[in-house]
Amino acid sequence: MTSPESTMISFESVTKTYPDGTTAVDTLDLAIEAGSFTAFVGPSGCGKTTSMRMINKMITPTGGVVRVDGDDVAGVDPVRLRRGIGYVIQSAGLMPHQRIVDNVATVPVLQGVSRRQARNAAMELLERVGLDASLATRYPAQLSGGQQQRVGVARALAADPAILLMDEPFSAVDPVVREDLQNEMLRLQGELRKTIVFVTHDIDEAVKLADRIAIFGSGGRLHQYDTPERLLAAPADDFVAGFVGRDRGYRLLQFTSGQQIPMEPLVPITEPEIDGLSLGDDDWRLVLDGDRRPFGWVDAAGVASHRGGAGLYESCSAGGSLFVEGGTARQALDAALSSPSGVGVVVDSAGEVTGGLRAAGVLSVIERERTSS
Numbered sequence: 001m002t003s004p005e006s007t008m009i010s011f012e013s014v015t016k017t018y019p020d021g022t023t024a025v026d027t028l029d030l031a032i033e034a035g036s037f038t039a040f041v042g043p044s045g046c047g048k049t050t051s052m053r054m055i056n057k058m059i060t061p062t063g064g065v066v067r068v069d070g071d072d073v074a075g076v077d078p079v080r081l082r083r084g085i086g087y088v089i090q091s092a093g094l095m096p097h098q099r100i101v102d103n104v105a106t107v108p109v110l111q112g113v114s115r116r117q118a119r120n121a122a123m124e125l126l127e128r129v130g131l132d133a134s135l136a137t138r139y140p141a142q143l144s145g146g147q148q149q150r151v152g153v154a155r156a157l158a159a160d161p162a163i164l165l166m167d168e169p170f171s172a173v174d175p176v177v178r179e180d181l182q183n184e185m186l187r188l189q190g191e192l193r194k195t196i197v198f199v200t201h202d203i204d205e206a207v208k209l210a211d212r213i214a215i216f217g218s219g220g221r222l223h224q225y226d227t228p229e230r231l232l233a234a235p236a237d238d239f240v241a242g243f244v245g246r247d248r249g250y251r252l253l254q255f256t257s258g259q260q261i262p263m264e265p266l267v268p269i270t271e272p273e274i275d276g277l278s279l280g281d282d283d284w285r286l287v288l289d290g291d292r293r294p295f296g297w298v299d300a301a302g303v304a305s306h307r308g309g310a311g312l313y314e315s316c317s318a319g320g321s322l323f324v325e326g327g328t329a330r331q332a333l334d335a336a337l338s339s340p341s342g343v344g345v346v347v348d349s350a351g352e353v354t355g356g357l358r359a360a361g362v363l364s365v366i367e368r369e370r371t372s373s
């Protein structure tokens with residue numbers, strides 16, 4: 001349970017019924033802890049955005065109380081309230097005729113910070129969200145969608161708000177950029193510890209980013225508010241079970257440590273050693289590149305083609321994902337299953353190969369965890 005002292009945002013029996021009779025949010029009770037990352041998830045029209053916008057008073061509830069830092073927002077001046085709440089939307093919402101640095105510096109300047117100081121702070125923020133300083137003098141249209149989204153985050157952080165509201169901020173970019181932005185967000189939150197409320201349709205995005213997830217259903221009803229792990233392990237009802245998806249048992253592995261997985265020795269070779277190998281059926285060797293990083297796996301056919309003059313690339317089968325020591329059971333299983341040899345490659349944080357692991361070893365740990373819990 002969240003203790004009242006650490007609650008930053010609370011909804012107390014909050015309802016929003018629009019004038020046409022649509023109930024967008026129905027008797028919502030929710031306490032959001034200071035410094036936590038909370039995702040609002042659910043199908044279209046279930047009241048996620050309405051709930052979020054009641055936090056910064058863009059929308060007024062028709063019943064109940066929304067508190068920010070203990071104060072009923074109904075009695076707080078909206079301008080003062082929003083000074084402490086950054087807001088990021090899907091399209092980044094940048095001012096098209098302002099350079100990037102000025103987009104970020106605008107709010108602090110409006111609040112009385114000198115232009116020079118605000119610009120300096122803006123340059124630091126752009127770096128913080130992973131943007132090159134050379135982009136600062138461009139206009140928004142001269143940036144990619146992902147870059148614009150990073151500027152949107154920098155701008156929302158410019159006034160150093162305690163709370164950050166993010167409404168589907170990454171849904172308009174392609175999956176690769178989206179993953180980059182998610183990773184950047186995780187890194188930023190590790191440094192900044194803001195209270196973040198994040199609206200998304202995507203349960204996987206929520207599971208990856210959030211400490212707590214609120215799952216909303218039709219009619220603006222909250223079905224479950226829980227940690228990602230608990231949502232996957234124990235959905236409160238059929239609606240939540242359906243929403244989190246069918247392979248939730250597999251996805252739960254990302255919350256199981258890979259620490260106890262038995263490792264086996266793995267002696268990698270380098271290219272000059274390939275021609276001297278004598279391999280049997282289903283016998284594989286891990287080959288390192290010139291920087292001693294895993295390059296791929298070679299079998300008897302690969303050895304033969306290397307002897308015949310083929311290069312490293314043609315002779316080796318691509319390796320699978322690497323398991324970095326300290327990772328999760330899901331990453332370990334993926335390393336084993338994606339390796340052509342069936343042996344997942346384990347590396348330390350410096351990228352040095354330290355051993356191998358097999359799917360059976362991962363499953364034995366999962367089985368042990370299951371029976372002991």
Ligand SMILES: Nc1ncnc2c1ncn2[C@@H]1O[C@H](COP(=O)(O)OP(=O)(O)OP(=O)(O)O)[C@@H](O)[C@H]1O
Pocket residue numbers: 018019020022023024042043044045046047048049050051201
């Ligand atoms: N101004 C309005 N007047 C009437 N109904 C509205 C208004 N704004 C939103 N609604 C309705 O309230 C419900 C909740 O809308 P809301 O935008 O909060 O949902 P959402 O979960 O954020 O949806 P999406 O994921 O599609 O953005 C929907 O049925 C919507 O049609």
